[in-house]
Amino acid sequence: MGLNLETTIGRLKLKNPVLVASGTFGHAREFEKIIDLKRLGGIVTKTITLKPRLGNPPVRIVETPAGMLNAIGLQNPGVEKFIGEKLPYLRKIGIPIIVSVMGHSVEEFVKVVGRLESEKGFDGYELNLSCPNVRYGASATKTSARMFAHDAVMIKEVVSAVRKMTQKTLIAKLGPDVSDIGAMALAAEEAGADAVSLINTFVAMAIDVEKRRPVLGNITGGLSGPCVRPIAVRMTWEVHKRVKIPLLGMGGIMDARDALEFLIAGASAIQVGTANFMNPRASVEILEGLRAFMKKEKIGRIQNLIGSLNSDE
Amino acid sequence: MHRKRCLIVENKKTAPGHWVMKLRCPEIARAAAPGQFVQILCADTLDPLLPRPFSFLTADSKDISILYQVVGKGTKILAALKRGENLWVLGPLGNGFSICHLSTDYLLVGGGVGIPPLYHLARTFIHKNKYSPADIHVFLGARNKSLLLCEKDFKKLGVSVYVATDDGSKGHKGFVTELLLDRTASVGRKVYRTRSANIYACGPTPMLKTVSALAQKYDIPCEVSVEVPMACGFGACLGCAVKVRGWKLEAGSKAPNCRFAIGCVEGPVFQAKELVWD
Numbered sequence A: 001m002g003l004n005l006e007t008t009i010g011r012l013k014l015k016n017p018v019l020v021a022s023g024t025f026g027h028a029r030e031f032e033k034i035i036d037l038k039r040l041g042g043i044v045t046k047t048i049t050l051k052p053r054l055g056n057p058p059v060r061i062v063e064t065p066a067g068m069l070n071a072i073g074l075q076n077p078g079v080e081k082f083i084g085e086k087l088p089y090l091r092k093i094g095i096p097i098i099v100s101v102m103g104h105s106v107e108e109f110v111k112v113v114g115r116l117e118s119e120k121g122f123d124g125y126e127l128n129l130s131c132p133n134v135r136y137g138a139s140a141t142k143t144s145a146r147m148f149a150h151d152a153v154m155i156k157e158v159v160s161a162v163r164k165m166t167q168k169t170l171i172a173k174l175g176p177d178v179s180d181i182g183a184m185a186l187a188a189e190e191a192g193a194d195a196v197s198l199i200n201t202f203v204a205m206a207i208d209v210e211k212r213r214p215v216l217g218n219i220t221g222g223l224s225g226p227c228v229r230p231i232a233v234r235m236t237w238e239v240h241k242r243v244k245i246p247l248l249g250m251g252g253i254m255d256a257r258d259a260l261e262f263l264i265a266g267a268s269a270i271q272v273g274t275a276n277f278m279n280p281r282a283s284v285e286i287l288e289g290l291r292a293f294m295k296k297e298k299i300g301r302i303q304n305l306i307g308s309l310n311s312d313e
Numbered sequence B: 001m002h003r004k005r006c007l008i009v010e011n012k013k014t015a016p017g018h019w020v021m022k023l024r025c026p027e028i029a030r031a032a033a034p035g036q037f038v039q040i041l042c043a044d045t046l047d048p049l050l051p052r053p054f055s056f057l058t059a060d061s062k063d064i065s066i067l068y069q070v071v072g073k074g075t076k077i078l079a080a081l082k083r084g085e086n087l088w089v090l091g092p093l094g095n096g097f098s099i100c101h102l103s104t105d106y107l108l109v110g111g112g113v114g115i116p117p118l119y120h121l122a123r124t125f126i127h128k129n130k131y132s133p134a135d136i137h138v139f140l141g142a143r144n145k146s147l148l149l150c151e152k153d154f155k156k157l158g159v160s161v162y163v164a165t166d167d168g169s170k171g172h173k174g175f176v177t178e179l180l181l182d183r184t185a186s187v188g189r190k191v192y193r194t195r196s197a198n199i200y201a202c203g204p205t206p207m208l209k210t211v212s213a214l215a216q217k218y219d220i221p222c223e224v225s226v227e228v229p230m231a232c233g234f235g236a237c238l239g240c241a242v243k244v245r246g247w248k249l250e251a252g253s254k255a256p257n258c259r260f261a262i263g264c265v266e267g268p269v270f271q272a273k274e275l276v277w278d
């Protein structure tokens, strides 16, 4: 039986719905010896900012039960070096490349995207509105929000400003620390986003009880991994009911069954994050698992699974 | 870099709280260089979640071995495993020690579970690079005699071994760096121009700091292997930051000239003079 795993995100046709999540896949080169990168549905790069960022002081990561906290602080070479040093390699892989970008203000988002617009060889943007480990400047402090993703007005401002600049697929990445994730997704949709990614990490904390000190150098960090998955699935389901644009679901996906939960809840594609650290082959194994499931359940097209939740609602 | 399901060939206690595990993985073993490490998934469950890094103690054509101390969740699980069971192993990873051919004195300084990679280094020097054991001087530190790792193994290689224990139950009572001082004072370039030396160190951070300072004082090239928390171990997460000398991010900025190196790729072995100690 020929299986069709194609899925669509905005203008982007993906040959399968398995992508890798920003910040968990280096700049892809790190994985070339262990997987055939061409098999992936797409790659989301580590978040890029206008200027280089050193990142946060150590300790940057700590394991927690069935999860981990990270406070990397968006260490990245800046948009110029990204274009010069990382993009040429990504371009050559020959699969959809989504560049994750972040600014400390609306203006900075516009500048980063503006610089990237003059380059070829990638297919879309994921706006990181939800990094828990950086401080936001000027326009973000107009409200009491801790990050853009916490405030529907700010989401609209960033997305519509970037929308005016690009024809490329535009994805807004939402954070989970909000009371109504559906409202945030709606704001992104209304401002012209082609899709939303969810979820980024939860703001969280671990304490060294002997030292009475936070374990992380940044005090707080982002929680990811299997411990967050049920919440991420619920949020995907909620957002799916609220917006028409496609969703990229993530949060603790370790295997194909986990990925299926997101697809059934309404995600058109999924991203593999923390699982890459335990098993650099996780993404392709998930893809193989999806195929095996489709064969077993006699489902020819993955589209027939997306949003297929049977509930008595 | 290979990811393999590896058979446990042996897993035995060698000192209180310390175990040696031998794993069958020819691909990793053949590629392993001293100072490099493997990431081991201690369990197939979600807790502990992340793999744990361990240096090579030995690597031959078929097997690798690691020497580990039981300190927490993951190592407790490892210690309970039996011969015949299997583990996921990723490696070899990281940047190891550089093999320098010009030196006449190789000074290896290790403390605690920093000793295993130095044993791998000494073995490689002798068996592969055909260096004379007489040129290799190994300085080992431990809390007490029973926790002194690999002493006999080093002696079997024929190298000179200098021992220090905190409680004086064996060798010099005090820090291993005090023993090193005697030697460096006599071979350091600033003092003794005709001899050259290289220092290789791995162990607790205070020890590494002292060794680095000594090396600088006597102008001896020095490489140290640092231990940082890791998630992936191969450059994917940027979780393993190590502060090193770098450049100014912005002209005129007051920030110091340093950057965060990726410990698992650029390290764990660094030139001592590159490191910025906080």
Ligand SMILES: Cc1cc2nc3c(=O)[nH]c(=O)nc-3n(C[C@H](O)[C@H](O)[C@H](O)COP(=O)(O)OP(=O)(O)OC[C@H]3O[C@@H](n4cnc5c(N)ncnc54)[C@H](O)[C@@H]3O)c2cc1C
Pocket (backbone or CB within 6 Å): A062, A206, A207, A208, A209, A215, B037, B048, B052, B053, B054, B055, B056, B066, B067, B068, B069, B070, B071, B072, B073, B074, B075, B076, B113, B116, B117, B226, B227, B228, B229, B230, B268
């Ligand atoms: C490159 C490299 C090479 C290494 N080589 C070796 C080697 O050859 N042999 C060896 O024995 N070890 C080695 N280590 C160290 C080894 O990786 C760790 O000891 C191991 O990961 C511990 O795992 P665990 O699950 O047993 O301990 P964990 O449960 O992870 O705990 C480890 C230690 O950290 C403390 N800790 C854990 N979580 C926290 C927290 N939230 N707050 C405060 N403290 C915490 C624990 O109390 C414990 O002392 C190496 C490390 C690196 C980076």
Ligand SMILES: Cc1cc2nc3c(=O)[nH]c(=O)nc-3n(C[C@H](O)[C@H](O)[C@H](O)COP(=O)(O)O)c2cc1C
Pocket (backbone or CB within 6 Å): A021, A022, A023, A024, A046, A047, A070, A072, A074, A100, A128, A131, A173, A199, A200, A201, A223, A224, A225, A226, A228, A250, A251, A252, A253, A271, A272, A273, A274, A275, B237, B238, B239
């Ligand atoms: C170490 C680490 C670094 C991350 N860096 C980024 C980043 O730069 N940009 C971003 O949008 N998300 C980043 N994330 C969040 C992931 O992309 C993902 O949203 C989150 O981890 C949830 O998925 P998971 O549980 O499968 O990891 C990072 C996550 C981790 C664990």
Ligand code: FES
Pocket (backbone or CB within 6 Å): B229, B230, B231, B232, B233, B234, B235, B236, B237, B238, B239, B240, B262, B263, B264, B265
């Ligand atoms: S541990 Fe992940 S990059 Fe070093």
